Amino acid sequence: MRHSRAVPLVLTLLVLSLPMCPAGAAGAAAAPRPWLDSSLSPDRRADLALQAMTRAEKLSLVFGYFGSVMPNKGYMPPPQARPGSAGFVPGIARLGLPPQWLTDAGLGVATQRASLYAYRERTALPSGLATTATWDAALAQKGGAMIAAEARASGFNVLLGPGLDLVREVRGGRSFEYAGEDPLLAGVIAGAQIRGIQSQHVIAVMKHYALNDQEKGRNILSANISAAAARQSDLLAFELAVEQGRPGAVMCAYNRVNAVYACESEWLLGRVLKGDWGFRGYVMSDWGAVHSTVGSALAGLDQESAYSFDSEPYFGTALSAALASGAVPAARLDDMARRILRSMFAAGVVVGRDDSVPAAIDFTADARVAQADEEEGIVLLKNAGAILPLQRSVKGLLIIGGHADRGVLSGGGSSTVYPVGGNAVPGSAQGWPGPKVFLPSAPLGAIMGQVPQANIRYLDGHDIAAASRAAAQAERVIVFATQWAAESQDVALKLDGDQDELISAVAAANPRTVVILESNGPVLMPWLANVAAVLEAWYPGSGGGPAIAGVLFGEVDPSGHLPVTFPASLDQLPHPVLPGSGVPAGRPFDVDYTAGAAVGYKWFQKRGLKPLFPFGYGLSYTGFRFSALRTHISDGQLTVSLTVTNIGSAGGAAVPQVYVGPAAGGWEAPRRLGGWSKVTLPPGGSATLSLHIDPRLLAVFDAAHDRWRRPAGTYDVWVGDSAASLELAAKVRLPAWSHGARWTATARTAR
Numbered sequence: 001m002r003h004s005r006a007v008p009l010v011l012t013l014l015v016l017s018l019p020m021c022p023a024g025a026a027g028a029a030a031a032p033r034p035w036l037d038s039s040l041s042p043d044r045r046a047d048l049a050l051q052a053m054t055r056a057e058k059l060s061l062v063f064g065y066f067g068s069v070m071p072n073k074g075y076m077p078p079p080q081a082r083p084g085s086a087g088f089v090p091g092i093a094r095l096g097l098p099p100q101w102l103t104d105a106g107l108g109v110a111t112q113r114a115s116l117y118a119y120r121e122r123t124a125l126p127s128g129l130a131t132t133a134t135w136d137a138a139l140a141q142k143g144g145a146m147i148a149a150e151a152r153a154s155g156f157n158v159l160l161g162p163g164l165d166l167v168r169e170v171r172g173g174r175s176f177e178y179a180g181e182d183p184l185l186a187g188v189i190a191g192a193q194i195r196g197i198q199s200q201h202v203i204a205v206m207k208h209y210a211l212n213d214q215e216k217g218r219n220i221l222s223a224n225i226s227a228a229a230a231r232q233s234d235l236l237a238f239e240l241a242v243e244q245g246r247p248g249a250v251m252c253a254y255n256r257v258n259a260v261y262a263c264e265s266e267w268l269l270g271r272v273l274k275g276d277w278g279f280r281g282y283v284m285s286d287w288g289a290v291h292s293t294v295g296s297a298l299a300g301l302d303q304e305s306a307y308s309f310d311s312e313p314y315f316g317t318a319l320s321a322a323l324a325s326g327a328v329p330a331a332r333l334d335d336m337a338r339r340i341l342r343s344m345f346a347a348g349v350v351v352g353r354d355d356s357v358p359a360a361i362d363f364t365a366d367a368r369v370a371q372a373d374e375e376e377g378i379v380l381l382k383n384a385g386a387i388l389p390l391q392r393s394v395k396g397l398l399i400i401g402g403h404a405d406r407g408v409l410s411g412g413g414s415s416t417v418y419p420v421g422g423n424a425v426p427g428s429a430q431g432w433p434g435p436k437v438f439l440p441s442a443p444l445g446a447i448m449g450q451v452p453q454a455n456i457r458y459l460d461g462h463d464i465a466a467a468s469r470a471a472a473q474a475e476r477v478i479v480f481a482t483q484w485a486a487e488s489q490d491v492a493l494k495l496d497g498d499q500d501e502l503i504s505a506v507a508a509a510n511p512r513t514v515v516i517l518e519s520n521g522p523v524l525m526p527w528l529a530n531v532a533a534v535l536e537a538w539y540p541g542s543g544g545g546p547a548i549a550g551v552l553f554g555e556v557d558p559s560g561h562l563p564v565t566f567p568a569s570l571d572q573l574p575h576p577v578l579p580g581s582g583v584p585a586g587r588p589f590d591v592d593y594t595a596g597a598a599v600g601y602k603w604f605q606k607r608g609l610k611p612l613f614p615f616g617y618g619l620s621y622t623g624f625r626f627s628a629l630r631t632h633i634s635d636g637q638l639t640v641s642l643t644v645t646n647i648g649s650a651g652g653a654a655v656p657q658v659y660v661g662p663a664a665g666g667w668e669a670p671r672r673l674g675g676w677s678k679v680t681l682p683p684g685g686s687a688t689l690s691l692h693i694d695p696r697l698l699a700v701f702d703a704a705h706d707r708w709r710r711p712a713g714t715y716d717v718w719v720g721d722s723a724a725s726l727e728l729a730a731k732v733r734l735p736a737w738s739h740g741a742r743w744t745a746t747a748r749t750a751r
């Protein structure tokens, strides 16, 4: 539920009038404003600016507005807000501090409530799972930089992404926005995206902190998990992203964690994020996630976003009153404001003049960034008889379904990017969390471009019998199959509608059938044994058509690897029935994370379950051999080296993965991902890699003492190209190691 009681317009104007008051502007312009000196550190600049601020100005920084009209509530955004945007926080003109202009989200610049606004047409990256499937942090960083540059050029300086809640619940409707099921992979990829975003003078907002893993009941459910398990799983992903990306902001989630709302959890915000991880930025709430003034302020919430989504404007007059009564100390308001200021200075958002003027965007260049991301993110799941790559000599192709003649699917909700050229298939799922948007990057056209001489026929797939008859006559068949997902609703673990029946019928008529999936995440594949090949293309983004065609015809070697386990059946899941199913809307319920830290492949391994496709899996058109596994211990820490050789006849990229586990057991699961590398090699080429294993991945979290601990003992080290195919193994004896939960740059070698 994104909506709540309306706040009278008069209050909006009253609060707005404080920061926007132009009175001081002329006089103060002459006064020295040392915080504008960019040679000073962000901390120093924040301190200096804070000293110059009135209480009303500090209060104005911690109170956010929705940037779009809410007709049902009579809410009008401040006039300075970007039309149709996610949020706005007024600037303080007399101090030279610009407004914060907020836009969604992690896949590109979104427009809210598109029906009310001329939407911004922008470039969409492929889904978060696609980017994560690249296992390529450099590419993730480039993607972050691209969308942030578009945000900047659109007048925004805060981007509400990336999202990295672990995909604990494969039916979660926002998996497409996230970074998979493994904390190391998610943390590294999101950390890189954050670096990319902030390289463009845009504040990145890491979200949704924490455990917002399903949409059903997201505003009310309690995700229950032990502190130790959380620190070794979901929170570790955020911890690594904080370290590697240093995001300016963190968005606290809608849900409750162990019965306490995430935005008023002192444990999550004060103790773990700001305490143990030393996070220097600010915590903003999700839209409608605040439930108190004093509780939230004291727990560590620094900014109420879009107050009109909350049932009261908790950080408006109520916060002033709490400060006046002493219920919230003045020092806490200073801390909130200082954190926001510091992030603005650190990201380079404050330049002392209005630099928010919209700029031109090179959409062709940006689509190429999205395409490169998708090319590396597509995962080849099956390739029987090496049917792929398709030969250029192919004479006839039958292409079926998925609106492949017009575009590629994208996910819905607040992250929806309206594409350049408009929705290729308008008219479906109108209204929140729709519309269902197809990006006009048609695979059909791109395939025609690859094989201009071939006779290519397209059928929309609605008539299954006709599709099957045509398939029987076809040389090769390519079926595009979709699963639409959107914020605020979860999905079944299957393709939409009758597409399973369609694929089964087509495959029965023609075994030379290739299936291309455009899905939120994992789906069941009842037809898998009968098709020749399957490519998981996720939501392919603005360069999706050519990326898919490039992989189909071998112009690009598929090098994506699954960032999430594909289950073989629902009963393999920790919760075979989605938690909260049947619970009436608005009624609280608990989601007990009995799997603890055993998320995804760890759960499967612990339970001895064989998934449909394991985490880390992905085929290539060439082949790789791993050899020469060695372990090195230096200063008590483990480094693993190995050699990877391209033993096939095509160039390609390998993703050797290192897994680790204690010989004596005792972890949440037999093994964890400890490191990986992505390496591109020509035929016959080889490379020797050296991977440092973060000591936390060899340790368990001792919540009672707030420490990571690794007992002395024998540890197994494996190398493979998925969590389930381990080709090399070694044993290593490691000394005991422990480290306080507060991590610093020197922590790797500290004892």
Ligand code: BGC
Residues within 6 Å of the ligand: 002, 086, 104, 105, 160, 207, 286, 287, 414
């Ligand atoms: C979503 C956030 C988003 C915010 C602003 C919320 O509904 O959960 O991810 O950033 O809206 O649109």
